[in-house]
Every structure is written in C-alpha cells, then in structure tokens.
Amino acid sequence: MKHLILSTAALALSAGLALADGHGKTVRLGTEGAYPPYNFLNDAGEVAGFERDLGDELCARAELTCEWVTNEWDSIIPNLVSGNYDVIIAGMSITDERDEVIDFTQNYTLPDPSAYVAASADVDLENGVLAAQTNTIQAAFIAESGATLVEFATPEETIAAVKNGEADAVLADKAFLTPIADADPDLMMLEQEELIGGGIGLGLRESDTELKEKFNAAITSMKDDGSLNALLTKWEISGQF
Amino acid sequence: MACYLTTGKHMSIYFSVITVLVLLAITAPIALLFGFGGASAARSQIAPLRWFGKGYIAVVRGVPDIAFFLFFVIALDQGIEYLRHKVLCPDWSEPIRQGNDFVVCQAAKMPLGSAPQWVHETYGFALAVLTFAIVFGAFAANVLFGAMRAVPRAQLETAEAYGMTQRQTFWRVLVPQMWVYALPGLSNLWMVLIKATPLLFLLGVEDIVYWARELGGTKTPRFTDYPHGDWRMWYFLALLVFYLLFTRVSEVVLARIMARLTHGQATAAGEAQRKAAVA
Numbered sequence: 001m002k003h004l005i006l007s008t009a010a011l012a013l014s015a016g017l018a019l020a021d022g023h024g025k026t027v028r029l030g031t032e033g034a035y036p037p038y039n040f041l042n043d044a045g046e047v048a049g050f051e052r053d054l055g056d057e058l059c060a061r062a063e064l065t066c067e068w069v070t071n072e073w074d075s076i077i078p079n080l081v082s083g084n085y086d087v088i089i090a091g092m093s094i095t096d097e098r099d100e101v102i103d104f105t106q107n108y109t110l111p112d113p114s115a116y117v118a119a120s121a122d123v124d125l126e127n128g129v130l131a132a133q134t135n136t137i138q139a140a141f142i143a144e145s146g147a148t149l150v151e152f153a154t155p156e157e158t159i160a161a162v163k164n165g166e167a168d169a170v171l172a173d174k175a176f177l178t179p180i181a182d183a184d185p186d187l188m189m190l191e192q193e194e195l196i197g198g199g200i201g202l203g204l205r206e207s208d209t210e211l212k213e214k215f216n217a218a219i220t221s222m223k224d225d226g227s228l229n230a231l232l233t234k235w236e237i238s239g240q241f
Numbered sequence: 242m243a244c245y246l247t248t249g250k251h252m253s254i255y256f257s258v259i260t261v262l263v264l265l266a267i268t269a270p271i272a273l274l275f276g277f278g279g280a281s282a283a284r285s286q287i288a289p290l291r292w293f294g295k296g297y298i299a300v301v302r303g304v305p306d307i308a309f310f311l312f313f314v315i316a317l318d319q320g321i322e323y324l325r326h327k328v329l330c331p332d333w334s335e336p337i338r339q340g341n342d343f344v345v346c347q348a349a350k351m352p353l354g355s356a357p358q359w360v361h362e363t364y365g366f367a368l369a370v371l372t373f374a375i376v377f378g379a380f381a382a383n384v385l386f387g388a389m390r391a392v393p394r395a396q397l398e399t400a401e402a403y404g405m406t407q408r409q410t411f412w413r414v415l416v417p418q419m420w421v422y423a424l425p426g427l428s429n430l431w432m433v434l435i436k437a438t439p440l441l442f443l444l445g446v447e448d449i450v451y452w453a454r455e456l457g458g459t460k461t462p463r464f465t466d467y468p469h470g471d472w473r474m475w476y477f478l479a480l481l482v483f484y485l486l487f488t489r490v491s492e493v494v495l496a497r498i499m500a501r502l503t504h505g506q507a508t509a510a511g512e513a514q515r516k517a518a519v520a
Contacts, residue, residue, distance in 0.1 A: 156458040
C-alpha cells in the first residue's frame with residue numbers, strides 16, 4: 001500500500017514536471033494485463049511483461065510521459081475511441097477489421113504463429129469444439145473453419161475450458177500458450193500451427209496522427225539498434241526483426 | 242502462505258473490499274435521497290413535477306441495469322467533456338466527433354489527461370456512485386411512493402382536521418409513519434445493491450470480483466514467485482462467504498431498525514409489540 005501511494009505520488013510529480021516543461025500531456029497506455037508474456041499483472045499488482053518493457057522504452061525514446069491503465073479486452077477499443085486512454089498496447093494483432101475503427105503503428109512483433117493446446121494429441125481440429133478469446137484473430141479464424149467455436153472473455157477461461165472438457169482445444173498465440181503447456185502436465189501443445197494475423201502493433205485513435213508518428217519513429221529506432229530483438233528474446237516471443 | 246497473501250496484488254483485493262464498502266456507504270444514502278425526491282415528486286400537486294417523478298421511476302426501472310450502466314456512464318462522461326470543451330476551448334475548430342473518435346481539447350478532458358491515476362479512479366468511482374444512486378433511487382422511489390400511500394388515510398385526515406397545512410401534514414405525519422411500510426422494500430433493495438457491486442467493473446473500477454478472478458487464475462512459474470493452478474474456485478468461495486456474512490449482518494441490523502420503527506404503529510407487528518409490553 002505504501003508502495004502504491006509512493007508510486008502515485010511519484011507519478012503525480014513527474015506528470016506535473018512534464019506539464020511544466022511543455023512536453024505536453026501524459027500518454028495513457030491501455031492494456032489487458034492478463035496475457036503473459038505480452039502483458040500481465042506481477043505479484044505486486046503492476047503491469048509487467050514484454051509490452052511493459054517495450055512501452056516504457058518507447059515512451060522514453062519519444063520523450064513522452066506515460067501511464068499504465070488496465071481495461072477488459074472486450075471493451076478495449078470502445079474505451080480508446082471515447083478517450084479513456086490514448087494507446088492500446090495489449091498484444092493486439094493488426095487486422096483490417098480493427099483498422100477500420102482505429103489506427104495501428106507499424107508492427108513490433110512478427111506474426112506469431114497461433115498454436116493449439118489440448119488435453120490429448122488426438123483432437124479433431126476440423127470438427128471439434130475449439131476455445132478462443134472473444135474478438136481475437138483466433139476466434140475469427142475458428143469461426144470461418146468448420147469447427148465449433150466457444151468464446152470466452154479472458155484468456156484464463158479459454159484454458160480452463162480445455163481442462164474441464166468443455167472444449168477440445170484452445171487456439172491462441174504460441175508465446176502465450178508455451179509457458180502454460182510447459183507448466184501443466186495435463187496439457188500438451190499440438191504440432192499443427194496456424195499462421196494468422198499481421199503482427200502486433202500499438203492501437204491509436206484515427207485522429208491521433210501526431211502521436212502515431214512519434215511511436216512509429218520510436219519503434220523504428222528500436223528495430224534499428226536491435227533493442228527490440230533483445231526484448232523479444234528476453235520474453236521468448238518468436239521472430240526477430 | 243503469509244507471504245503469498247500479502248503480495249502487492251493481494252493488497253489490491255483488500256483495498257477493493259474497502260472500495261466496495263465505501264461505495265455502499267455513500268450510495269445508499271444518496272439513493273435514498275433520490276428515492277425520497279422521486280416519490281415526493283410523483284405525489285406532487287404540480288403536474289410537471291409529478292410527470293417528472295413518475296417518468297423517472299418508470300424509465301429507470303424499465304431499463305436493464307447493464308444497459309443503463311454501459312450507456313448512461315459513457316453519455317454522462319462525454320456530456321461533461323462536451324460542456325467543458327465548449328466553455329474552455331471556444332476557438333477549437335475541429336469537429337468533436339471524427340468518425341468513431343470522440344475528440345475534445347486537452348483542457349476539457351475529465352479528468353485531465355495529465356492527472357495521476359488515482360484522480361482517474363476517483364472520478365470513475367464518483368460516476369459509479371451517481372449511476373448506482375440513480376438506478377437504485379428509482380426503485381427506492383417506487384417503494385417510498387407505495388409506503389406513503391400505505392399510511393392510513395385517517396391519520397392524514399386527523400392532521401388536516403387539526404388545521405395543519407399540506408406541508409406540515411407531509412413532514413409531521415406522513416413521513417415519520419411511512420418508514421415502517423417502506424422498510425421491507427428498502428431492505429430488499431439494500432440486499433440487491435450489495436450484490437450489484439460487481440457491476441462496478443463495467444465502470445472501470447476494479448472490484449473484488451475482478452481481483453478474485455485475476456488472483457485465482459493459473460499462474461505459471463515463469464511470471465510469478467508463487468505459481469499455482471486454477472484457484473478461482475477458492476477465491477470465489479471466499480467471496481461467497483464474504484457476501485453471505487455481509488448480507489447476514491445487514492439482516493440483523495435491519496431487523497433491529499424494523500423493531501424500532503414498528504414501535505407504536507397501527508400495524509400487526511406494532512400491535513404484537515404493544516401486547517408483549519403489556520404482558
């Protein structure tokens with residue numbers, strides 16, 4: 001608690017400073033906080049993970065004051081466009097449907113193959129029951145295949161659905177599923193993978209072109225000096241720029 | 242175990258328990274006030290006021306809570322920002338609605354974009370209190386409206402016969418006597434309000450159900466010092482016990498208030514009380 005008060009005090013102070021020297025506003029970064037290794041809440045209850053490291057570094061390079069906010073995945077886009085925060089940094093793949101509503105920066109991960117995790121190896125992926133999180137590229141993929149889709153609001157529930165037999169397998173980003181399949185003896189990763197999605201980017205309001213250019217420049221500089229690759233290796237996300 | 246239960250994350254769930262209790266403590270009196278205002282308005286002699294009171298009760302009671310929570314809060318938030326935008330940034334030329342985006346100038350943001358996170362949370366909390374108060378105020382208004390009509394007509398006629406004005410009759414005779422008729426309905430509302438607090442999460446306030454789900458979720462060893470499987474059941478069980486205890490305590494307190502209000506009333510329970518005192 002003391003720590004919380006201290007950190008809010010520090011935040012208030014830094015926000016005040018930023019305003020004073022004319023750097024302008026605080027950029028609020030919205031994330032889900034339930035999708036390791038991309039973003040999750042650590043034991044202290046703070047946002048952590050690949051995107052935490054990345055976001056802090058991008059803000060430092062773009063000379064922005066940033067603040068982290070968590071929001072349900074389901075309402076993460078509506079709350080961006082109505083202005084509750086300024087950036088979505090939540091492992092969100094760049095897709096055409098989303099691009100109609102919001103804008104994306106360039107991608108900061110290569111398309112991560114989506115993988116299946118199931119309780120046994122002989123699952124019928126063509127006609128079985130597959131779990132995925134609502135409003136994800138994986139859910140859209142299953143909906144178009146012949147399999148039956150069951151959707152859940154949180155990633156956690158998709159795994160639980162496989163464990164209790166409600167679904168035959170779960171389809172999600174491989175980087176998310178790998179540590180789960182490793183830690184749980186009852187679950188295994190299937191060999192089949194799906195190449196969907198165009199990599200992950202930051203989501204911004206379509207009217208926020210200036211902010212988008214700042215982040216694009218910061219991402220480019222991280223790609224150029226290899227620091228983005230170092231982060232990807234640290235958090236074991238496949239694909240190097 | 243002790244270490245596990247005192248991680249920063251667990252501190253957040255303890256803190257959210259306080260948030261819920263504070264919300265109830267603030268919302269209940271405000272909702273009651275809204276209810277009292279609504280019921281009084283619905284009984285008013287002045288037609289427009291009466292229409293307003295009846296309209297409030299009918300509309301809010303008729304709209305599903307979830308729809309109300311999703312729509313009203315966004316509309317209220319954008320309404321406030323729109324007004325501030327008009328006042329603070331008169332020379333702003335760009336449109337406020339750009340496609341899907343709702344864009345107001347920085348100075349009109351509510352709270353300011355540069356404000357620390359706790360201000361945002363307090364603002365969200367205040368919106369939550371207001372929304373809960375409006376929703377539950379409508380139900381309370383209906384209960385109080387009924388309770389006001391349940392006060393025996395003879396009581397009011399007697400007051401009038403003594404030469405009391407309308408206003409005096411209302412405050413001195415009607416209001417003190419109506420509570421005994423209102424309490425069963427109001428206690429129901431209180432119970433529902435306690436159980437409705439998880440709707441807080443819809444408003445962006447992280448409540449106990451959110452934290453129970455987050456804490457109970459599977460933790461893999463790579464991302465935490467305290468890995469465990471799916472413990473949500475246990476966390477939700479703890480919540481169940483918490484809510485049961487809380488409603489039980491409420492029942493006890495409400496029963497005491499009821500006994501007090503019944504005293505000297507011309508109801509069956511009041512009569513029983515009188516006989517018990519005599520015997």
